[in-house]
Structure formats: structure tokens, C-alpha cells
Amino acid sequence: MxxxxxxxxxxxxxxxxxxxxxxxxxxxxxxxxxxxxxxxxxxxxxxxxxxxxxxxxxxxxxxxxxxxxxxxxxxxxxxxxxxxxxxxxxxxxxxxxxxxxxxxxxxxxxxxxxxxxxxxxxxxxxxxxxxxxxxxxxxxxxxxxxxxxxxxxxxxxxLNEDAFEGMLGTSEPMQKVFGLVRKVATSNAPVMILGESGTGKEMVANAIHTRSSQADGPFVAINCSAIPESLLESELFGHEKGAFTGADSTRIGKIEQANGGTLFLDEIGEVPLNVQVKLLRFLQESYIERVGGRDTIPVETRIVAATNADLKKGMADGTFREDFYFRLSVVELNLPPLRDRGEDIEYLATSFLKRFAAEAGNGKLVFSAAALKGIRSYPWSGNVRELQNRVRRAAIMAEGNKVSPEDLQLPADRTIPAGTTLKEAREALEKEMIEAALKKHKNKVTAAAAELGISRPTFYELLDRLGIKR
Ligand SMILES: Nc1ncnc2c1ncn2[C@@H]1O[C@H](COP(=O)(O)OP(=O)(O)OP(=O)(O)O)[C@@H](O)[C@H]1O
Ligand SMILES: [Mg+2]
Missing domain, CATH: 3.40.50.2300 (Response regulator)
Known part of the structure; x- marks a missing residue:
């Protein structure tokens, strides 16, 4: 019919x-x-x-x-x-x-x-x-x-254009990112990925690897901030048996493991200066020595690094070596925060919901009109993971076939109960806006006050009067 x-x-x-x-x-x-x-x-x-x-x-x-x-x-x-x-x-x-x-x-x-x-x-x-x-x-x-x-x-x-190596993005800034990844992937140049937490840095590193000529080789990631300083060197370069107390057998480091593939140095901003020097030498000479070893071992690997730290500040402070920075950042790739991705926010939310609803066994689950409105107007941070987690939770919490703003823990559509005084309504709105601004600017009062168009003293006074905790 x-x-x-x-x-x-x-x-x-x-x-x-x-x-x-x-x-x-x-x-x-x-x-x-x-x-x-x-x-x-x-x-x-x-x-x-x-x-x-x-x-x-x-x-x-x-x-x-x-x-x-x-x-x-x-x-x-x-x-x-x-x-x-x-x-x-x-x-x-x-x-x-x-x-x-x-x-x-x-x-x-x-x-x-x-x-x-x-x-x-x-x-x-x-x-x-x-x-x-x-x-x-x-x-x-x-x-x-x-x-x-x-x-x-x-x-x-x-559809194929939208999903790029598993990454979704139709917005202009994301399309630019995809274009750049396409271009740099096939070269061998080191890439530095910069972006706030949860913007997809690891996904981009993966995409670069998958599209590179060494895609058949291993993709080895190391989170430099998660490893105690004392262990980082041996984790990266490996060690020989007996190199230090506790080194009871020879161990191959991440760099060697990445031979013929890609080494992803995540949170590179956290690498201590002494390890920076050693990594720099590896980048220049393409060989390593294991800790406690004498042999030089040649390693060919594509280097991709990422950080959400401000490396320029690190260089100014002397905590990040300039020569190391320039070696790593032959190509710099900036990942836009979620809040700057316009239509992608709704698109990501909808695709996440499809996935999580299917996982939760309720393929019919969709956003209610109010939830979509909430998604559009919510002051999202930069973090895609936050959106993902909210949708994941909502897919579990939702009753029936519609996800409500409450399921997403978004502020509900504002309906003013009868009998509300003007003062109460104003204060409720003030509170909501201030909390949202604080969240958006990670509790930085100056930025939040500037966004709301009020002075810092006024902002503090409001925090006090409305009983808002930072
Ligand atoms: N464009 C995208 N499309 C779909 N999912 C995405 C996209 N960007 C990020 N994600 C999802 O968001 C989460 C965070 O991505 P990823 O770990 O790559 O970010 P990150 O920048 O490395 O985060 P962190 O700073 O916490 O290390 C992942 O679960 C990923 O699947
Ligand atoms: Mg990461």
C-alpha cells in the first residue's frame, strides 16, 4: 500500500x-x-x-x-x-x-x-x-x-561519510578533522592530537593507524599519566633481567611492541623531563636500549601523541621540552569540544540511543520531544563521553518507549506551578543559569560571570543568596 x-x-x-x-x-x-x-x-x-x-x-x-x-x-x-x-x-x-x-x-x-x-x-x-x-x-x-x-x-x-572509522560527525569542524586524518594517515609524520577530555583523541589515533600503511602492524597505546614515574621508562623501553630490583626477567617495552605499527603516547604532557629526553633520542635515532641493556635495538614505528594539557604553558614553565614538542607535533590536530559541534550533539545522542536501546533490549526507544529540546539547549561540556554516559543511563532508566529529560538528568522543561511568586520564579531561573555556567566553565567564576553578563562580586553575592555550592 x-x-x-x-x-x-x-x-x-x-x-x-x-x-x-x-x-x-x-x-x-x-x-x-x-x-x-x-x-x-x-x-x-x-x-x-x-x-x-x-x-x-x-x-x-x-x-x-x-x-x-x-x-x-x-x-x-x-x-x-x-x-x-x-x-x-x-x-x-x-x-x-x-x-x-x-x-x-x-x-x-x-x-x-x-x-x-x-x-x-x-x-x-x-x-x-x-x-x-x-x-x-x-x-x-x-x-x-x-x-x-x-x-x-x-x-x-x-552514512559512510558520517561515520568515519567509527567516529560520528557531520558538523563542519568534525568533517575538517576527518579530512585531516585522511591526509596525514598515509604519511609517516608524527601527529599530536590536542583536545579536551573525552573528545575522541584515542579514536582519532586509532583512525590514523587503521588508515596508515602500517595498519597491519600493532597499535600500541600507553597512557603516560597512569604509570608511576619510576616505572614509565621501563614500561616504554623494556628492561633486561636484573636491571633493577624486581626485574626478574627480560621485558619488552611498549616501543618495541609497536615495531612495524603505531605507538600512541597518550597524555604526553605528563611525561617527566628525564623520560622526555630518552624518548626524544628514540625519535631522532629510531633505536632504543632496554633499561639495563647494552644492545641498540632498531624500532620503526609511527608516533601519535595526545594530550589535553596546555603544552605551550608546559614549555613556558620548563616542564615540557621544546625540542621534544617540535619532534612530536609535525602535524597538530585539534579536536573540537562537543559544545562546538552544533548539529552533531543531537546526532550523536540519537546514534548512542539506538545502540544502547538495542543493548537494553528495547529497540523502539526514542527521545521524547522534551528530551530532544533539552539535549539541544543543554550547555554541554567538551566531553563526548558525558553525553554517551547520560544516554546509556537513560536507555536503562526509561519507562515505555520514550526517553524523558529526567532519564537524561537534564533540567526539565520549565513549567511554573500555580501560585509561584515572581521572586521564586526568578530565583529558580537564576540558580539554574548560574549552576549551568559554573559547570560549563569548570567552576571558574570569572568566566561564568562574564558569560552571564554580571560582575564577580555580584556573582559571589548570588551564590551566597541562592545557596549554590561550587
Ligand atoms: N565522534 C565520535 N563519535 C562517536 N563516539 C565518540 C566520538 N568521539 C568520542 N566518542 C566516544 O567518546 C568516548 C571518549 O572517546 P576517546 O576515549 O577517544 O576520547 P579521549 O579524548 O581519548 O578521552 P580522554 O581525554 O578521557 O582520554 C569513547 O567512548 C568514544 O567511543
Ligand atoms: Mg584518551
Whole structure:
């Protein structure tokens, strides 16, 4: 029913759409000029017609105008009584553009040939003399299917563009990131990924690896901030047996493990100066020595580093070496915070919900209108993980098929209960806005006050009066 209705809508839209420029293209191939003229007469209002009387002419017209639909007579010169030239023309067209809808117009009693043509890729056939009304209908159905196919292909393409190595993002800043990753992945240059917490730095590092020439090699990640300073060196470079107390066997470090692949140095801003020096030497010379070892071991690995720390400040303070920084940041990739990704926020939320709802066994779960409104207006931080976690929780908490703002722990749509005084309403709003601003600016009063357009003393006074804790 639905399909029929869509088809009916479509055919009427075709009839409405009779602007010369937007007429669908149709190629008519027949050696009988009279028939071509007749068809031109009957179809010329609805279609932009091209015509040819033989195989060469047909292929030339087809290449020049790329019509989605072709009407093809099988009996073409030089042997109009046989079907081989017609079959050859069909084969040419199907080879050039396999999705073309070729309708065979066959003489009486040529049903077998027509069927054979279908086997070779024709879309449909009609017998001469052709009934104009029937032809109109068949043609319209052809264009409808061709349009659907085109729509499907472009949708598929869009889906692939949206998800880039598992990362979602249609917003301009994210598309820029994807473009840059595509470009740098195939080079061997070290990449520095900068971005706030939870913006997808590890995902980007992974994407670079997957798209690089060493994708078959290992991807080895090390979180430099999670390892005690005293152990970091041996974790990176490995150690020989007996190198220090507790080193009871030889151990291969992360750098060596990453040989032939990618080494991801996460939280690089946390690496102490002495280890920076050693890493720098490795970057310059491409070999390492294990702790307590004498041999130099050559290692070839792509380096990707990431941090959410301010390395420029580190350099100014002397906690981060400038030469190390320049070695690592041959290409610098800035990941935009979630709050700057516009339409992506809703898009991410919806895709996360699809995934978590399926996991929770409730594939029908969707956001309520109020929840979507809340998602759009909530002052998100930079962190994609925060959004992900809220949606994950909501998928579990939701009752029925709708996720409410409360499930997401978002401020509910503001409805003011009867009997509220103006003062109460104002204070509630003030409190909400101040809390949101504090959250957004990570409790930094100056920035929060600036955003709300009030002075710092006023801000403090409000905190006090409204009983807000930072
Ligand atoms: N563009 C995106 N599309 C889908 N999921 C994303 C995207 N960006 C981040 N995520 C998800 O958000 C979470 C955080 O991503 P990731 O660990 O790569 O970020 P990070 O910047 O390394 O975080 P951290 O600073 O905490 O180390 C992951 O669960 C990841 O799946
Ligand atoms: Mg990370």
C-alpha cells in the first residue's frame, strides 16, 4: 500500500514537474524514423528525448546524455531482421552504466528474443505496436525505481561519510578533522592530537593507524599519566633481567611492541623531563636500549601523541621540552569540544540511543520531544563521553518507549506551578543559569560571570543568596 501510494505521488509529481530543464532524459533507439517521430510526439511533453537509429549512434547519445532509461528496438542495421546488433547495443549500455533501465521494444512474435534480452540485463519489454498509455506507465515506473536507487546510493554514501572509522560527525569542524586524518594517515609524520577530555583523541589515533600503511602492524597505546614515574621508562623501553630490583626477567617495552605499527603516547604532557629526553633520542635515532641493556635495538614505528594539557604553558614553565614538542607535533590536530559541534550533539545522542536501546533490549526507544529540546539547549561540556554516559543511563532508566529529560538528568522543561511568586520564579531561573555556567566553565567564576553578563562580586553575592555550592 505504502509503495503504491508513493508511486502514485511520484507519478503525479512527474506530471507536475514539466519544467523543460528538469524533464527526465530518455533515449529512443529505433532504425525506423517514423516510429521515432511518433514516440517523440507522444512522449516529448514528459521527457527530454534523444534518439538514434543504429548502435554507434545509440552509444554516442548514451555517453553524451547519460539517460537513466533507454527504449531499444532489437532489429538494428546493418541486419534489421536479426537481433544481434540490438543485443550488442544492450550489452554496451549495461557495461557503461549497469543501472540503466533498458526497455526492449520487440516486434510481434519475438517474445523469446525479448526474454533473452532480459536475461542479458534489460529491464522490461513491450511488443509492437506500442500502446502509448501503457508505455507512459512503464516509463514512469522505471524512473521511479531509478530515482529510488539513486536516493539509496546517496544515502549509503552519506552514512559512510558520517561515520568515519567509527567516529560520528557531520558538523563542519568534525568533517575538517576527518579530512585531516585522511591526509596525514598515509604519511609517516608524527601527529599530536590536542583536545579536551573525552573528545575522541584515542579514536582519532586509532583512525590514523587503521588508515596508515602500517595498519597491519600493532597499535600500541600507553597512557603516560597512569604509570608511576619510576616505572614509565621501563614500561616504554623494556628492561633486561636484573636491571633493577624486581626485574626478574627480560621485558619488552611498549616501543618495541609497536615495531612495524603505531605507538600512541597518550597524555604526553605528563611525561617527566628525564623520560622526555630518552624518548626524544628514540625519535631522532629510531633505536632504543632496554633499561639495563647494552644492545641498540632498531624500532620503526609511527608516533601519535595526545594530550589535553596546555603544552605551550608546559614549555613556558620548563616542564615540557621544546625540542621534544617540535619532534612530536609535525602535524597538530585539534579536536573540537562537543559544545562546538552544533548539529552533531543531537546526532550523536540519537546514534548512542539506538545502540544502547538495542543493548537494553528495547529497540523502539526514542527521545521524547522534551528530551530532544533539552539535549539541544543543554550547555554541554567538551566531553563526548558525558553525553554517551547520560544516554546509556537513560536507555536503562526509561519507562515505555520514550526517553524523558529526567532519564537524561537534564533540567526539565520549565513549567511554573500555580501560585509561584515572581521572586521564586526568578530565583529558580537564576540558580539554574548560574549552576549551568559554573559547570560549563569548570567552576571558574570569572568566566561564568562574564558569560552571564554580571560582575564577580555580584556573582559571589548570588551564590551566597541562592545557596549554590561550587
Ligand atoms: N565522534 C565520535 N563519535 C562517536 N563516539 C565518540 C566520538 N568521539 C568520542 N566518542 C566516544 O567518546 C568516548 C571518549 O572517546 P576517546 O576515549 O577517544 O576520547 P579521549 O579524548 O581519548 O578521552 P580522554 O581525554 O578521557 O582520554 C569513547 O567512548 C568514544 O567511543
Ligand atoms: Mg584518551
Amino acid at each position: 505504502l509503495l503504491e501510494r508513493r508511486f502514485a505521488e511520484y507519478t503525479s509529481s512527474l506530471l507536475v514537474k514539466q519544467m523543460p530543464a528538469s524533464k527526465p532524459k530518455l533515449l529512443i533507439v529505433d532504425d525506423d524514423e517514423e516510429i521515432r517521430t511518433q514516440m517523440r510526439w507522444s512522449l516529448g511533453t514528459d521527457f527530454e528525448i534523444f534518439q538514434a537509429g543504429n548502435r554507434d549512434g545509440a552509444i554516442q547519445q548514451f555517453r553524451e546524455n547519460t539517460p537513466p532509461v533507454v527504449l531499444l528496438d532489437l532489429g538494428l542495421p546493418p541486419r534489421p531482421n536479426l537481433v544481434d546488433e540490438g543485443m550488442n547495443t544492450l550489452a554496451d549500455i549495461v557495461q557503461i552504466a549497469p543501472k540503466t533501465k533498458v526497455i526492449i521494444i520487440s516486434g510481434q512474435g519475438e517474445r523469446e528474443n525479448a526474454l533473452e534480452a532480459i536475461g542479458r540485463g534489460a529491464y522490461d519489454f513491450m511488443s509492437k505496436p506500442v500502446d502509448t498509455e501503457e508505455l507512459q506507465l512503464v516509463l514512469k515506473r522505471c524512473y521511479y525505481v531509478a530515482d529510488l536507487e539513486k536516493e539509496y546510493v546517496s544515502m549509503q554514501k552519506k
